[in-house]
Amino acid sequence: MKKRILSVALSALLCLSVLAGCTSSSPSAPTSNPGANTQTPNNPATTTPTETPAAPVTIRVKGMFGGDDTGRVPFDNAIAKYEAETGNTVQNESSTVDDAWRASVLADFETGSDPDIIQYFTGTDSNSLIQGNKIVSVEEIRSVYPDYANNINQGAIDNVASPVDGKSYGVPTNGYWEGTFYNKKLLADAGYSEFPATWDEFLKLCDALVANGVTPIAESFSEPNYTFEFLLYNKAGQDIVTTTPKAKGDAAYNMYVEVLNVFKMFTDKGYYPANIMSITRAEAVQLFADGKAAMCFGGHWNRGGMDVDANGVKQAATDDIDLFGFPTENASIRDAMSFVGGYSSGFMITRKAWDDPAKRQACVDFIKYALSDEAVTAYSGASASPLKTPGKVADSTALLERCQAAIAKGVAIVPAVEDTWTVPAKEGFYYSDLAKFCSGAITAEQAVDNFIALNAN
Amino acid sequence: MNSMVYKRKLPLAVFLIPAFAIMALFIYYPFIVNIINSFQKVGALGTGAVPVNDSGSMFFLDNWKFVFSDPTMRSAVLNTLKMMAVTVVFQVGIALLLALLVDNVRRGAQAYRTIYFFPIVISASALGLLFNMVFLYDTGMLNNILISLGIISKDTLIDWKSFDNAFFTMTLPVIWQYVGFYFVILATGLNNISADIYEAAAIDGATGFQRIRFITLPLLRNTIITCVTLALTGALKVFDLPWQMFPKGAPAGTTYLTGTYMYQQTFNVRNVGQGSAIAVVIVALGIAAAQITSLVLRPKDM
Structure with missing residues (x-):
């Protein structure tokens, strides 16, 4: 009899223990009518x-x-x-x-x-x-x-x-802001005392870097691509966020195809790391922080990793890093010191x-x-403050100050176009089709067609 | 005593019903809902299902059209089939070889068992990070070993995660991790073979190879079949290690397995309907694999 009771009790306990996870914490008893609550809290900054x-x-x-x-x-x-x-x-x-x-x-x-x-x-x-x-x-x-x-x-x-x-x-x-981190020393070795503001000069710089045995651009196809933002910004100007292809052959469609062709050109000319198809974003940033690549298109969140590594040790290239906007193809459409941000x-x-x-x-x-x-x-910290009265950053670094100085010279800032894309479009375009196109597996038109289909979801 | 237990149904029910209820709640019910979802438009987590499509059809077939037309899905299924083949051949094959070798070791057999089984207890995430370090391009262990051996130079580094090498790089850690699991099963099976049979064979003049060929393998057949079945169905479930090393099917979505692609569609692309359809495909593949295994390698009564 005792065994029977024990078996029943154990079985019941088993069932209850499973169902326990299904219960939800009941909210505390209402203490006031929220609809009637019209208090006006004071400024939290001071009180x-x-x-x-x-x-x-x-x-x-x-x-x-x-x-x-x-x-x-x-x-x-x-x-x-x-x-x-x-x-x-x-x-x-x-x-x-x-x-x-x-x-x-x-x-x-x-x-x-x-x-x-x-x-x-x-x-x-x-x-x-x-x-x-x-x-x-x-x-x-x-x-x-x-x-x-x-x-x-x-x-x-x-x-x-x-x-x-x-x-x-x-x-x-x-x-956030996005721009071009560059290594002053590697540029100087290639004969450039300043970052080139025009597209033609930028391409010449890349060629000179390749000739010097330096990887010009630390890039990755495994995460959202900041180069794409700037290349499109160069073509669409301030209208970048509304420049989304809807149908084959429309103006945005042609712009996207042109931008993709730039990626292919970069890949074919060896501007990217040799393992561009598999390198992760973190590895690409580290390549730049190690002084093995001359440029890295990225955002304010990359700056910390360029200052120190995960163990707090100063990165090899930190003192040589500076920030620029992005070379312009046509200054009347986009100034070289325009940034992506918001x-x-x-x-x-x-x-x-x-x-x-x-x-x-x-x-x-x-x-x-x-x-x-x-x-x-x-x-x-290093990013833009949304406060009405911004305070001073406590733990600033020399690189952060150089970045803030560059941002202060910015003539315009536009939001990232990817924020207007649907999630399937982002996933398909950045994580798959960009690399497929650059490897020759699909055409630029196929990549943009896929994008249109995914962006409609 | 035993017969009394089976005649009285109440104790059986008391013990079986909770287990059945748990299975019904957490396996059968979700599976049925998953099948229903595969015929519905469930666009994203956080939004409800839409059972009727724009044309008024009761069934939303787009998820299934996607499954049968998406080239990445085809690639994922192909990779999974390749993974199944590789795991059967190498995981079970290497495990069998090691078990046969260890079976002939007179001292330290237990130490070998522990050593070979050890990778199983390491989390796949940790293994993924570990192998990521091994296969890094310019600072990875493998490339540096090859450089020190003079096989490659700093200018001819091997990209272990390139299109050509990615599948090999993905399967190697998976094989390495689970060899020990099958090794232990097979070693236990070998222990169950009576030493008298080997002694009789030795008296009859059988060589070591002949003993393996005509005694060990036939008597180990059912254990091997169990291992093959587990390896096949296990390959369908491989997720953590490939995802850790090749997130989002990198490079360019070419290394997806059915499991990782289901996760990608459900949680990253946020198309629960498509993820559900892929899940049904995974179950179908699992059932098919188990059935084919049992048909081809039918267990024999010993």
Whole structure:
């Protein structure tokens, strides 16, 4: 009899242990009517929020400031301050950004395990979240909390408007810029004291570098391609973001074909590393940081890795690196010192948290701490700051200062065209067809035809 | 005693129902939903399924049209079939060779077992990073060894991840990792063969090769079949190591396996419908592989 009872009890325990994972944490009891809450929080940059929920709650945050990201320390500090002053708890699931992280954020929403706050990409990447009514627009939040994110430039918030409905859902913490990192010493060895501003001179420089046995461009076909942005910018000018091919033979179609042909020319003339078809982006940047390649088209996020390696050891070529825009083919269309940049990510409150009376206030408060002037100044570092009153970067380096000086000389800045592409188009074009075309497996026209088909999805 | 247990159905049910419920919940139900999804337009995670297409058809067949027309899918299936062949020939083949050799070792057989089995316990992600370092282009271990041996020079480095070499570079670590697994199974099978038979063969004057050919292999047949079946179905599930070393089918989507391509379509391209259709193909390939194996290598009663 005892054995029978034991067996039944064990079986029941087994079933319950399985089902335990299926339960969802029930939200705390509502403490106030969120719709009636019309408080106007003070500027978080200077004051501490005065109103907090009656009962402490736990909010789940999934952002990009994790792992070895430079934003991790200030983000962790902001979380600690928030927890200490509000009594709330943050379940921080932030991580460095990679494909697995992107997928895990979306998978959380798909499986009904929506976080309360996400820090995510604001372009086409978040289309499905907006279409699925999973996140709340800044406009809607401000209808209840008029001073929400009021220390952030409105221009920066407008810059991350969704392609779905033109509304902004994210509050950006740091902008980005893309340009040409170059090695002054290798250029000098090739007879160039300055980076060539014109296309013809740039090609001559590449030829001279090849003749010197130096790889001109540290490039990779395994990640989003920053060269493509500039090559298209050279042809389309300020209209770059609307230059997307829709049908065979339209103006954008021909531009894309021309740009692809430049890649082929670069490949055939040996401007790229010998293992261009397989080299990863990280390996390409390291090639440049080691002083084995003369140029690297990249963004502000590459600068840190050019300063020091993963162990904090200064890179071989750091002192020789400087930043330039990109050589121009026609200065009337694009100036050589025009950059690609803007804002592409931000903090967002999820619909699930917003509709939870116990969590709404906690989330709005969290944004105040996470996006305080102090925190945002630390996040933005080498990139563009979205603050109304930007602060001074604490841990600047000589290379960072050279980059900032170059950016300050910029005559124009346009957003990356890839942010307007659908995810399948990005995946197919950058990760597959670009290399296939450069290896001769497909034609430029086939690559652009594929792009049009994928971009329609 | 045993007969009493089988006559009383309640204890059997009490123990079987939870296991069945768990399988139904986490295997059968998702599989059925997966099949349904393969006929629906599930564009991205976070959005709902659209069961009816624009033309009003009840079934959305685009996912299946994609599966049968996409050249990358064809390449993924071909790579997977090649991977299956390679794993059977080399994983099981090398494991059999090692097991036969170790079976004749009088001292330290257990040490060999531990050494050969060790790669299994290392996570595939760690192995991927390790082999990435081995196969690096200009600072990789393999190229540097070849340079030090004078086989290549710094100007003629081998790109182990190029179009031509990628499949070899991808399969080598996979083979290396799982040889130990099959080695242990085969070594255990060899232990079950009675020493008396070998002694009798020796008295009859059989050579070592003849003993293997006419005693060991026939008596090991069922174990080998088990290993082949596991290797074939295991090859269909290989994911982590190839993905770590060749993310997104690099270079240019040429190294996708069905598993990695399913992941790519589902989580990166965000087309759950297409990912579901690929998943069904994987299951179909698995069933076909298992059936063909059991037909060709029918186990014999010993």
